[in-house]
Amino acid sequence: MLGVGKDKVIMKKTIITNGQFIIWNEQHPIVNGCMVIEDNRITYIGTEAPLPLEQYDERIDGTNKLFMPGLVNTHCHAAMSLLRGYGDDLALQVWLQEKMWPMEGKFTAHDVRWGTELSILEMIKGGTTTFVDMYDHMNEVAQAVERSGMRAVLTRGVIGLCPPEVQDAKLKEAVQFARDWNGQANGRITTMMSPHAPYTCPPDYIEKIVQAAHDLNLPIHTHMSETAREVQDNVDQYGARPVEHLEKLGVFARPTLVAHAVHLTDEEISLLQKYDVRVSHNPGSNLKLASGVARVPELLKRGVKVSLGTDGAASNNNLDMFEEIRLAALIHKAVTGDPVAVPAEEAIRMGTLEGARSIWLDDVGALEAGMKADFIAIDIDQAHFFPKTNYVSHVVYSASAKDVTDVWVDGKRLVKNGECLTIDEEKVLAEAQRCFERLTSA
Amino acid sequence: MLGVGKDKVIMKKTIITNGQFIIWNEQHPIVNGCMVIEDNRITYIGTEAPLPLEQYDERIDGTNKLFMPGLVNTHCHAAMSLLRGYGDDLALQVWLQEKMWPMEGKFTAHDVRWGTELSILEMIKGGTTTFVDMYDHMNEVAQAVERSGMRAVLTRGVIGLCPPEVQDAKLKEAVQFARDWNGQANGRITTMMSPHAPYTCPPDYIEKIVQAAHDLNLPIHTHMSETAREVQDNVDQYGARPVEHLEKLGVFARPTLVAHAVHLTDEEISLLQKYDVRVSHNPGSNLKLASGVARVPELLKRGVKVSLGTDGAASNNNLDMFEEIRLAALIHKAVTGDPVAVPAEEAIRMGTLEGARSIWLDDVGALEAGMKADFIAIDIDQAHFFPKTNYVSHVVYSASAKDVTDVWVDGKRLVKNGECLTIDEEKVLAEAQRCFERLTSA
Structure with missing residues (x-):
């Protein structure tokens, strides 16, 4: 939330444009277009932006990215x-x-x-x-x-x-x-x-x-x-x-x-x-x-x-x-x-x-209005995602963890361009190594 | 080759220092140290540099890298x-x-x-x-x-x-x-x-x-x-x-x-x-x-x-x-x-x-003096390579193509920090896509 106005909580509105989005529709599993996130929920997914872009607090260009549920x-x-x-x-x-x-x-x-x-x-x-x-x-x-x-x-x-x-x-x-x-x-x-x-x-x-x-x-x-x-x-x-x-x-x-x-x-x-x-x-x-x-x-x-x-x-x-x-x-x-x-x-x-x-999380796992905003972006501008045919197939048969560039959970961005925003990576690696060494030397 | 002297061809000498190298020794599969490449061959692998570092034409710091045969x-x-x-x-x-x-x-x-x-x-x-x-x-x-x-x-x-x-x-x-x-x-x-x-x-x-x-x-x-x-x-x-x-x-x-x-x-x-x-x-x-x-x-x-x-x-x-x-x-x-x-x-x-x-290539496939210099570097400063235990296990059970940062073939560096030096990547992706579209539209 950005802040509290006189009468209501003001939600942060984010729009992702020019993206490709995997949805759970067997005939048409890819939406080319936009997704809107308000606070911790997805509120819109479709080909056109529902509002003029300047009305969003955050605008993210999804070009060359494939978005899918986390x-x-x-x-x-x-x-x-x-x-x-x-x-x-x-x-x-x-x-x-x-x-x-x-x-x-x-x-x-x-x-x-x-x-x-x-x-x-x-x-x-x-x-x-x-x-x-x-x-x-x-x-x-x-x-x-x-x-x-x-x-x-x-x-x-x-x-x-x-x-x-x-x-x-x-x-x-x-x-x-x-x-x-x-x-x-x-x-x-x-x-x-x-x-x-x-x-x-x-x-x-x-x-x-x-x-x-x-x-x-x-x-x-x-x-x-x-x-x-x-x-x-x-x-x-x-x-x-x-x-x-x-x-x-x-x-x-x-x-x-x-x-x-x-x-x-x-x-x-x-x-x-x-x-x-x-x-x-x-x-x-x-x-x-x-x-x-x-x-x-x-x-x-x-x-x-x-x-x-x-x-x-x-x-x-x-x-x-x-x-x-x-x-x-x-x-x-x-x-x-x-x-x-x-x-x-x-x-x-x-x-x-x-x-x-x-695991009884009924509003997680789909890019769909009303669902929690838990989703990821994959860099599809790479050889193993070409030709641009069937992205569900490419994700299943060709992708790996390292293709992920961005991650959102509960509407909050946790990974940006491959960098984790919430964890001190260097410290975690060093501490884990120290634990292992102590455990094996004892 | 750098050039031709009066009597002999002058080889380019490269040394990689501070690296970890996978060798085919079941008891001790990792060498911590240096590898020397002259022209298209590996000429040395061991814990210490055989010559003072200034005598090498190229010096590469192998810190946080694991080197293995291509x-x-x-x-x-x-x-x-x-x-x-x-x-x-x-x-x-x-x-x-x-x-x-x-x-x-x-x-x-x-x-x-x-x-x-x-x-x-x-x-x-x-x-x-x-x-x-x-x-x-x-x-x-x-x-x-x-x-x-x-x-x-x-x-x-x-x-x-x-x-x-x-x-x-x-x-x-x-x-x-x-x-x-x-x-x-x-x-x-x-x-x-x-x-x-x-x-x-x-x-x-x-x-x-x-x-x-x-x-x-x-x-x-x-x-x-x-x-x-x-x-x-x-x-x-x-x-x-x-x-x-x-x-x-x-x-x-x-x-x-x-x-x-x-x-x-x-x-x-x-x-x-x-x-x-x-x-x-x-x-x-x-x-x-x-x-x-x-x-x-x-x-x-x-x-x-x-x-x-x-x-x-x-x-x-x-x-x-x-x-x-x-x-x-x-x-x-x-x-x-x-x-x-x-x-x-x-x-x-x-x-x-x-x-x-x-495939009858008897001087390829090992980091060993005399072998062709076909080798790769992997970024091991990542969570899935911790703790630093058994790197052969980590490569087999945890690594993927995207962990590779550098590639040499026949002594020549083809990939540097994840960038391919010999291929116009953007052009290849675009041309491949064009071919696919023509093939499927026909």
């Missing part, structure tokens, strides 16, 4: 970027137990702060405007999100492999965090409750977390069916595959987002559909950890909401959401032998609109 | 970038017969020139220093390569689905091209002979091409076993799968590079190994066209030389070789369930050293 990363552990490249090419359980958990056990709030800032810097410059984060020391994460200007859905992921009093303390902390931060940062932060996974939380602990989610009226986020081994272990230990197990524990009575969901039977897909459980597909991480290839075409066919996540940078190893969009469009074609499995239009929506819908 | 793209049809985004999400045969071939039939030499320039621009700025190109109007391609300063192995790909006199004319043209250009552009261009594929060339025509390759003493490059349908068609038509078929036709009596090789039996892998046939693995294209996933781990285990190619931009859709390296490292892990299938070290070599070896 990318939505629905599964991340931002602080794990401190472990990027630390322990590659290992199976999930070995990687977790021998590499990640011992190092993460040493993480202080200070480490989480700088690991998260490192990830936010990478995500924001690469066009991600919203991310889901499940981790520990979440106050640090929330503060970093608040400072950065990004949008996030945050949750303290709890692992229940510990004595009951430690379980209780963790749950109390998770509840406190979820209550304190839900709706904060001008509504940019919302929260969820998270049992880390069926294999890291005893059933009675999961039930307690579900009850807390009911009490707070919040959704649940959890890892599920990431590896074949995890599924088999679940059957051996609890006599049921993870989907049935979580259903019995009442998890799906809450709105739920599950990450991975690689190993599913037809019956399990039906259950997910029945409960409107949303799936965060993490193709990069699933490939790297050799977890397998999720049954995304079947999930989509059955109407399950599928979005995309990077997972943490330790198993990806970057946070480039364009890459996840591309992998989602590419791998299912080869694995199913069907060249129209997950077409480009579907993949780009999974990385934007479906991402927002999957 | 990327080698072993299968491309550069001019097809004109068809980027034109006909996505289709099966190979439909895509070829209904989209690509009708449009390519209209390509003039002018189109091939600008399509190739567009691809060269994208490749060179993205760190590719050598590429294999199989296409038509190859004089245009060779001239574009010569002007750009890149290294290339070029071949007129011939399709024999035409009357004998047309076949003969094509072969004659291919022979003429191969003879004219082999060793040209200071040796930066070498040539091969190419039957396009077993499914596009009758057996007797392939035999004639093989004979020509014998006469010219040149290697052979061909598409092979890209789709299951092609393999089955080959069995139906000729009573043999493609590998046995090509063996019978004498192809493998010549040094041979085959592209794709997705559908192979164990026996076929043995045959490829026996004849030292090199495989250009094109993961991006194979995924996009739903061709399948090549048996790369098995090929590597059996000692077959495997390199990486983008294929044309119409089936990829970019020419980012970092992406091919990453896909090669990622997809085989998930498909085989083995998290160490194609480790990072193997993938980066496939995109560089093994690429050069696969």
Whole structure:
């Protein structure tokens, strides 16, 4: 807002002219023209400016730029970027137990702060405007999100492999965090409750977390069916595959987002559909950890909401959401032998609109009057965007994080000509490096 | 060369200081220090400068840069970038017969020139220093390569689905091209002979091409076993799968590079190994066209030389070789369930050293005294390269074409701080666009 007049709040009006805008219209996905942003909302998109240009507070020339909704990363552990490249090419359980958990056990709030800032810097410059984060020391994460200007859905992921009093303390902390931060940062932060996974939380602990989610009226986020081994272990230990197990524990009575969901039977897909459980597909991480290839075409066919996540940078190893969009469009074609499995239009929506819908953000993820102004600009005056044919195809099959020049979240410009306006980049890189060195020297 | 003295040619001496250099030493893959280039060769790499710095004609500060061998793209049809985004999400045969071939039939030499320039621009700025190109109007391609300063192995790909006199004319043209250009552009261009594929060339025509390759003493490059349908068609038509078929036709009596090789039996892998046939693995294209996933781990285990190619931009859709390296490292892990299938070290070599070896360039692909000075610099002062842990991992799992800041080929700097010094970028983009518009309006 620019200021307050006698009777009303005066909104800042910005117009982008001469741009190309991706909208969710299958026949005509590109608007050549203008977009107007007032305060934190898009109020107009069309070929002609609705008012004379001098009536706008800010005029931005969109020539040679492609505008699209900001990318939505629905599964991340931002602080794990401190472990990027630390322990590659290992199976999930070995990687977790021998590499990640011992190092993460040493993480202080200070480490989480700088690991998260490192990830936010990478995500924001690469066009991600919203991310889901499940981790520990979440106050640090929330503060970093608040400072950065990004949008996030945050949750303290709890692992229940510990004595009951430690379980209780963790749950109390998770509840406190979820209550304190839900709706904060001008509504940019919302929260969820998270049992880390069926294999890291005893059933009675999961039930307690579900009850807390009911009490707070919040959704649940959890890892599920990431590896074949995890599924088999679940059957051996609890006599049921993870989907049935979580259903019995009442998890799906809450709105739920599950990450991975690689190993599913037809019956399990039906259950997910029945409960409107949303799936965060993490193709990069699933490939790297050799977890397998999720049954995304079947999930989509059955109407399950599928979005995309990077997972943490330790198993990806970057946070480039364009890459996840591309992998989602590419791998299912080869694995199913069907060249129209997950077409480009579907993949780009999974990385934007479906991402927002999957995390209950109903006014994010589209360039459309009334939607929150979370959007990005891509420099299309480059060889890999020529010829100027199908820009949805070019974004899905050819773009990368580094093509992003400008980013707006909630109507505020966070990246301008490739420079992040809200983060001291040099300091973040140096501090993250210092954390890593301390962690590995100890 | 700077000039010619009384008795000898005076070489230009360049030193890069304060750099980090990737070398092919598994235990110690990074040298922190200096590299010296004299004329077109690397003459030194080590921690200390061999001479006082003032004795070098050019001194380059390598701070915050990672230097590595230039990327080698072993299968491309550069001019097809004109068809980027034109006909996505289709099966190979439909895509070829209904989209690509009708449009390519209209390509003039002018189109091939600008399509190739567009691809060269994208490749060179993205760190590719050598590429294999199989296409038509190859004089245009060779001239574009010569002007750009890149290294290339070029071949007129011939399709024999035409009357004998047309076949003969094509072969004659291919022979003429191969003879004219082999060793040209200071040796930066070498040539091969190419039957396009077993499914596009009758057996007797392939035999004639093989004979020509014998006469010219040149290697052979061909598409092979890209789709299951092609393999089955080959069995139906000729009573043999493609590998046995090509063996019978004498192809493998010549040094041979085959592209794709997705559908192979164990026996076929043995045959490829026996004849030292090199495989250009094109993961991006194979995924996009739903061709399948090549048996790369098995090929590597059996000692077959495997390199990486983008294929044309119409089936990829970019020419980012970092992406091919990453896909090669990622997809085989998930498909085989083995998290160490194609480790990072193997993938980066496939995109560089093994690429050069696969196309008979024995002094390209390594930062090592005596090797040709084909190398690139990457800006590692960015979030996705932190923490500074394992740079081979960071390149494979986190880098992209846009991270490349500088490129040298044959000792000559072609890209400086992201600007291509040998190509008029604006003109190339405009001309390529014009060609596309003419082709689609006709």
